[in-house]
Amino acid sequence: MNDDLYLVHKDALPDYFEQVLKAKELIEHKKVKGVSEAVQVCGISRSTYYKYKDLIQRYSSQVTTKKAVISMTLTHRKGSLSEVLNVLSSHHASVLTISQSLPVHGVASVLISLDTSEMTISAQELIFTIKASSGVQFADLVSLE
Secondary structure: OOOOOOOOHHHOOOHHHHHHHHHHHHHHHOOOHHHHHHHHHHHOHHHHHHHHHHOOOOOOOOOOOOEEEEEEEEEEOOHHHHHOOOOOOOHHOOOEEEEEEEEEOOOOEEEEEEEEOOOOHHHHHHHHHHOOOOEEOOOOOEEEE
């Protein structure tokens, strides 16, 4: 189920992973004005921060991911969104909000926020499953909380 996740001691990782975590914490606790200031304080580049910010988090055996935001581009045809919602439901992801644009040139942008506290698969596995659905042209995990 979680074959793509590892528990690794921080000494085995490059120093910039710790710096990314510090930058995330500064932003979350509003100790800096934004990403630019956070990365400057932590001594990393913006590209390093954005590359790893959603892929690394501090370990806590009691805390699980509760919210996720997924961005998608769907073919404008009957049932495309319904199929994605069925995938979410089958893995016990609870939809919090859905925002869909008007279709332009046969495609629509969709942004879905989820409660993932009871999900049966990882967020990465969910994205992979959504991408395999017919009518999905693009799907990406925007954020995890």
